[in-house]
Amino acid sequence: MSSAQDPFYIVKEEIQESIDKLQSSFHQWERISSDSGEQVRLTKELLAACESIEWKVDELDKAISVAARDPSWYGIDEAELEKRRRWTSTARTQVGNVKKAVVAGKELNLSGTASVNGMRRELMRMPDAQQTDKSNQYTQDNDDFIQSESDRQMLLIKQQDDELDELSASVERIGGVGLTIHEELLAQERIIGDLDTEMDTTSNRLDFVQKKVAMVMKKASAKGQLMMIVFLVVLFIILFVLVFLT
Secondary structure, eight states: OOTTTOHHHHHHHHHHHHHHHHHHHHHHHHHSOTTSHHHHHHHHHHHHHHHHHHHHHHHHHHHHHHHHHSGGGGTOOHHHHHHHHHHHHHHHHHHHHHHHHHHHHHHTGGGOHHHHHHHHHHHHHHHHHHHHHHHHHHHHHHHHHHHHHHHHHHHHHHHHHHHHHHHHHHHHHHHHHHHHHHHHHHHHHHHHHHHHHHHHHHHHHHHHHHHHHHHHHHHSOHHHHHHHHHHHHHHHHHHHHHHHOO
């Protein structure tokens, strides 16, 4: 399954967009005066956005746990699962730091703008570094996933080529057997044709002899007929031997 079709990457993109919007709003919140109504409104929006993103990350973690029960069925491995867990952990940390900074600013609003801003910068220093690490990790995750998918596709293509080679060899064997059977049938047909010709020749000879015998028997006496019968029997035996035993 490609990253464009993987539900994890679809939700991941959506969460990442939400985090980017959250950080943009947070930077805008930093620049607004602490005693203005605009900051109060942004504070509520930021806290609500943090809650929403945290819920989405929790749901994504649950999906990862389900996939971890049978990774092969989902077409992923343990390395991919670990990368996904690291990403959700990083996302949760980023959102948590923004949430801490906003809550701290809300609670310490009366203690002075300078000290609050210093705290905000300190709290946001880690997310900025993590943002760079996240970007690099995201690129690496995509590259690893594309490579694994490419390897899996190459393996499938190789398996298909092997199966086609086996099928081609089987077809060639069947063709050879069919050709042999065809040649055997032709040989049998020639033998049967020769046998039919010999049978016709023998039948014609017997018919000719029978007619001659009938004509002789009409003209000969009883004794002559008896001798003729004996002669014909002997002649028949000789012809039989010549035709069938030679």
